[in-house]
Amino acid sequence: MRIEAKAKINLTLEVFGKRADGYHALRSLVVPISLADTIDVVATGDGSITSNSPYPDDLCIKAAKALRAYAERVGCNSLRPLRPHDFGARIAVEKRIPAGGGLGGGSADAAAVLVALNELWECRLDRASLCEVAAAVGSDVPALVAGGAVVMEGRGEYVKEFGDFPPFYLVLVNPGVFSSTKEVYANCQPRMTDNPAILYNMRSALQSGDCERIGAASVNDLALSACALHPEIAQAMEALRQCGVMHPAMTGSGSTVFGLVPSEARGREVAALMEAKGYKAWNVHSSVR
Numbered sequence: 001m002r003i004e005a006k007a008k009i010n011l012t013l014e015v016f017g018k019r020a021d022g023y024h025a026l027r028s029l030v031v032p033i034s035l036a037d038t039i040d041v042v043a044t045g046d047g048s049i050t051s052n053s054p055y056p057d058d059l060c061i062k063a064a065k066a067l068r069a070y071a072e073r074v075g076c077n078s079l080r081p082l083r084p085h086d087f088g089a090r091i092a093v094e095k096r097i098p099a100g101g102g103l104g105g106g107s108a109d110a111a112a113v114l115v116a117l118n119e120l121w122e123c124r125l126d127r128a129s130l131c132e133v134a135a136a137v138g139s140d141v142p143a144l145v146a147g148g149a150v151v152m153e154g155r156g157e158y159v160k161e162f163g164d165f166p167p168f169y170l171v172l173v174n175p176g177v178f179s180s181t182k183e184v185y186a187n188c189q190p191r192m193t194d195n196p197a198i199l200y201n202m203r204s205a206l207q208s209g210d211c212e213r214i215g216a217a218s219v220n221d222l223a224l225s226a227c228a229l230h231p232e233i234a235q236a237m238e239a240l241r242q243c244g245v246m247h248p249a250m251t252g253s254g255s256t257v258f259g260l261v262p263s264e265a266r267g268r269e270v271a272a273l274m275e276a277k278g279y280k281a282w283n284v285h286s287s288v289r
């Protein structure tokens with residue numbers, strides 16, 4: 001089975017206090033975008049789970065193992081006699097999403113593997129159960145299993161559909177530095193009070209379809225921390241401003257930054273200008289369906 005694993009941006013990301021488990025409580029609007037990896041998943045009957053990833057802590061393998069463990073525990077295969085220990089998978093990922101850039105690349109791949117193997121192994125988990133398995137794989141994985149635009153809360157384990165809005169165009173820019181999620185969270189200043197206006201403003205900005213309004217409504221409580229650790233991130237945002245993007249923002253814990261643009265043609269121009277400045281840039285759009 002071939003499946004697209006879409007990258008995401010966080011249009012809002014509010015960080016609250018640190019929880020007892022060491023993670024920060026957050027609220028974030030996650031929107032899938034058109035930049036995607038392609039995942040090929042083949043179910044095998046020999047119990048081995050392999051992937052072509054060079055990384056030892058590959059989230060695709062972790063996802064497949066978590067789903068198999070869940071199947072073993074709850075006996076969710078309703079078609080065949082249940083022998084989940086025989087469930088094997090061969091996973092091949094064609095990477096396009098840059099790793100470690102706040103675009104959820106590894107998490108999107110893991111989410112795609114969960115969706116594919118749920119079908120191929122005939123586990124028949126509903127979305128809610130699949131999200132429960134996803135939460136054990138990584139904080140961003142439930143949001144990406146859900147697909148579409150979602151608001152995630154907790155450390156990412158609570159996911160709600162956000163609803164429809166017109167598509168928008170944006171340019172992604174990679175400043176060429178690795179931003180450690182752990183370090184960025186450790187260095188961030190959580191907000192003291194909950195401000196429901198943040199999500200409310202973003203909803204009405206998205207419904208207006210006005211890219212300046214959406215940019216102005218974007219919030220990322222990790223940006224200050226990430227920019228303090230890596231000034232290259234702030235420099236990339238300044239470079240976007242010089243290209244005419246009024247409200248550049250950062251996605252996740254960085255290092256990728258983005259700027260909304262009014263059209264695909266303008267996106268091409270801005271991406272070309274950023275590339276001329278030596279940045280890697282992608283001209284993409286929101287991809288909710």
Ligand code: C5P
Pocket residue numbers: 022023024025026138139140154155156181182183185186
């Ligand atoms: O979820 P992930 O494994 O990517 O998180 C990496 C690290 O980032 C965690 O170990 C934790 O230190 C920090 N983190 C956090 N709060 C979150 C997500 C991540 O403190 N909601």
